Amino acid sequence: MSAAFALRGLTAAVPGDKGPVRLVEDVSLEVDAGETLAVVGESGSGKTVTFTSALGLLPRPGRVIAGEAMLDGVDLLKLPAEDLRCMRGARIGMVFQDPLTGLNPVFRIGDQIAEVLRAHQPVSRRAARDRAVELLRRVQIPDPARRIDDYPHQFSGGMRQRVLIAMAIALGPRVLIADEPTTALDVTVQAQVLDLLGDLRRADGMAMVLITHDLGVVARQADRVAVMYAGRVVETGTVEQVFRAPRHPYTVALFRSMPDLDAPAGSMLAPIAGSPPDPARRPAGCAFAPRCLVADDLMACRSETPRLRGAPHAAACHRLDEREPTA
Amino acid sequence: MSALLEVADLRKSFAGGRSLFGGARPMVRAVDGISFDLARGETLGLVGETGSGKSTLGRLVLRLIEPSAGQVRFEGQDVTRASRTAMRALRPRMQMVFQDPYGSLDPRMTAGEIVAEPMTAHGMARAEAMRRANDLMEQVGLRRAMATRYPHEFSGGQRQRIGIARAIALDPALVVLDEPVSALDVSVQAQILNLLAEIQARSSVAYLFIAHDLAVVRHVSDRVAVMYLGRIVEIAPRDALYGAPRHPYTVSLLSAVPRPDPAREKSRIRSRPIGEIGSAAALPSGCRFHPRCPRARLVAARGGETLPAAGTHLPRACVEQDPVPAPVGAAAHLAACHFPDET
Numbered sequence: 001m002s003a004a005f006a007l008r009g010l011t012a013a014v015p016g017d018k019g020p021v022r023l024v025e026d027v028s029l030e031v032d033a034g035e036t037l038a039v040v041g042e043s044g045s046g047k048t049v050t051f052t053s054a055l056g057l058l059p060r061p062g063r064v065i066a067g068e069a070m071l072d073g074v075d076l077l078k079l080p081a082e083d084l085r086c087m088r089g090a091r092i093g094m095v096f097q098d099p100l101t102g103l104n105p106v107f108r109i110g111d112q113i114a115e116v117l118r119a120h121q122p123v124s125r126r127a128a129r130d131r132a133v134e135l136l137r138r139v140q141i142p143d144p145a146r147r148i149d150d151y152p153h154q155f156s157g158g159m160r161q162r163v164l165i166a167m168a169i170a171l172g173p174r175v176l177i178a179d180e181p182t183t184a185l186d187v188t189v190q191a192q193v194l195d196l197l198g199d200l201r202r203a204d205g206m207a208m209v210l211i212t213h214d215l216g217v218v219a220r221q222a223d224r225v226a227v228m229y230a231g232r233v234v235e236t237g238t239v240e241q242v243f244r245a246p247r248h249p250y251t252v253a254l255f256r257s258m259p260d261l262d263a264p265a266g267s268m269l270a271p272i273a274g275s276p277p278d279p280a281r282r283p284a285g286c287a288f289a290p291r292c293l294v295a296d297d298l299m300a301c302r303s304e305t306p307r308l309r310g311a312p313h314a315a316a317c318h319r320l321d322e323r324e325p326t327a
Numbered sequence: 328m329s330a331l332l333e334v335a336d337l338r339k340s341f342a343g344g345r346s347l348f349g350g351a352r353p354m355v356r357a358v359d360g361i362s363f364d365l366a367r368g369e370t371l372g373l374v375g376e377t378g379s380g381k382s383t384l385g386r387l388v389l390r391l392i393e394p395s396a397g398q399v400r401f402e403g404q405d406v407t408r409a410s411r412t413a414m415r416a417l418r419p420r421m422q423m424v425f426q427d428p429y430g431s432l433d434p435r436m437t438a439g440e441i442v443a444e445p446m447t448a449h450g451m452a453r454a455e456a457m458r459r460a461n462d463l464m465e466q467v468g469l470r471r472a473m474a475t476r477y478p479h480e481f482s483g484g485q486r487q488r489i490g491i492a493r494a495i496a497l498d499p500a501l502v503v504l505d506e507p508v509s510a511l512d513v514s515v516q517a518q519i520l521n522l523l524a525e526i527q528a529r530s531s532v533a534y535l536f537i538a539h540d541l542a543v544v545r546h547v548s549d550r551v552a553v554m555y556l557g558r559i560v561e562i563a564p565r566d567a568l569y570g571a572p573r574h575p576y577t578v579s580l581l582s583a584v585p586r587p588d589p590a591r592e593k594s595r596i597r598s599r600p601i602g603e604i605g606s607a608a609a610l611p612s613g614c615r616f617h618p619r620c621p622r623a624r625l626v627a628a629r630g631g632e633t634l635p636a637a638g639t640h641l642p643r644a645c646v647e648q649d650p651v652p653a654p655v656g657a658a659a660h661l662a663a664c665h666f667p668d669e670t
Contacts, residue, residue, distance in 0.1 A: 002589065041515065042512035043512055044409055079653065099596060134640070156603050157603075158603050159376075159603075162399030166539035168577065170334040176386050186376035186539070186604065187376065187539070187541070187580060187583045187584055188580060188583045188599070188600050188604075189603050190583065190585075190596070191582075191583040191597065192533060192599070193583075194377050213512070213513065214585065215513075215587040216584060216586050216587050216592075217585050219585060219586060219587045219588055219591075220585035220589075220592040220593070221585075221591040222447065222448070233491075239589045240589050240590070243587060243588065243589050253514065254513060254514060255587065257513055257514050257516070258513050258516075258517070258542070259517075259540075259542040259545065259546035260519070260542060260586070260587065261541060261542045261545060261569070261584060261586060262583070262586060262588065265546075265565060265566055269517035269520055269521055269546065271514065271515070271516075271517035271518040271520075271521055272514035272515075272517070272518075273513055275482045275483075275484055275485075275512075276512070276514075280398070280447075290433075291514075293637065310366070
């Protein structure tokens, strides 16, 4: 079976003083229908740029310099701009972090949802409005027939995010890409929105990509996970594999540095020294080597970029075999 | 021994003013009757969602804004009624670290000048202050040579270190930390949390640690207070609060946090509050959590006298009486709930 959505060798860059600065490099990811892939990483890791690049939304002067983004056997990166625009919205839904910026404050909620429908389908105003009410009901907005005539400011943050989800699923997309969809929301509301996304994915058999920095959200929501660092995928596997026995030293360190509600109280955190490198100044070799506890100057760590090895639970680390003699 | 900080029935209302189209807006009761103590060297974590009033409370404690009513005593002195001169003498003893390591540092000053400023402002000679600033840079894990750089030359975590160096420059007894790590990446967050712990071990400074992240608060706090719509609804020693929460809002908050444990996450049953946090401009009658409270619904379903409320029937007490924080279990554990023993 082929994946619903697959990236292969995606590389995107912005021009720099000394040639192109690669924001993401050689990213390959797949997500199947009905599956949730979580993409985790810190700021600057490239997790958002990967998907804005794949959908032709990377702001100029950034551009994709290699790779493909396959949806239903079509490479999105080879499509003319107009066709790609149709694809987005219709076949790929998107939900972003900030529920305020995605809505126009001067238009009624219902009109904004209807607009999405009418932009892609020949439906009457009346029919679009009925569909909009139905969509608001699906995202559990109480009293949708009345709320449809409200303006965005009359909705709370959590409700606005539901409206954006309604717009993203309006045309029955095969893939839903959600970039930090709950980061701006309070924890009790976050739980409600995550449940909603999970329910929709199951009901419609959508493939879902969940971009997040929160490992708790990953554990709760995802089937598989890809960990990104400095523009590359450094580890990928099922959520169970990666959480039970992380293989990349960065993933290991990330878990140790995080306060855990279930850890014995008063235990010390083990921070990762330093901070992630600036894309223009990534070190030679493995980008994590300067912060890595197992990097060895005698090994290729400082000179060669490690490849992802060991699928289905793969990691990009030169010292993988040495540290796991049985693996 | 008396507490370092004593807060008694503190209140702050913001006038609603008039809206753009002339209608009078209601008063917003951002902090609505809060009392607690903080001992020397202790960390009290303050958690709550957006709109709970936790940041307003932090600013009131330092008198960065004026309270509408109530009292703050610091080292035995009444902060709320202190004169300008008295406040000036108190300022070095109580400091603040802000969330945004980008917005809170003056971009035109060098890191050294930023750290030295509170010292020169309190009469230290410039040369001495700059020398001390260099020492402080080292204490917060920055190199001395970095003192001549400007804020934009630092990463987010380094900027937060500068903010901390500045806050501890005058050897304060209290630092209010308002979301000090929430703008930082996880890997950097741990560096700052460990730094704060080291500083406290060395200086016995007390922290009022305001955050929305329950795991971070558990990690740093001796005691924890949970705020909801301007009130502390539960306050307890850390392990009691996390291990045996008594207020249904605390239960819901803890249950909502996703844990990094897939097996557990996918099998967990959650206690979920209904809807979203209300507005401090239109507080519900009785217990302010009743419109969202799962426990009130359970109690009502078991019988007893109920009233129509929030689209259902809820116990009369929840709808009519504002609960006061009362001891539950151990004496240091208070919860403001009419049914603290229900689960």
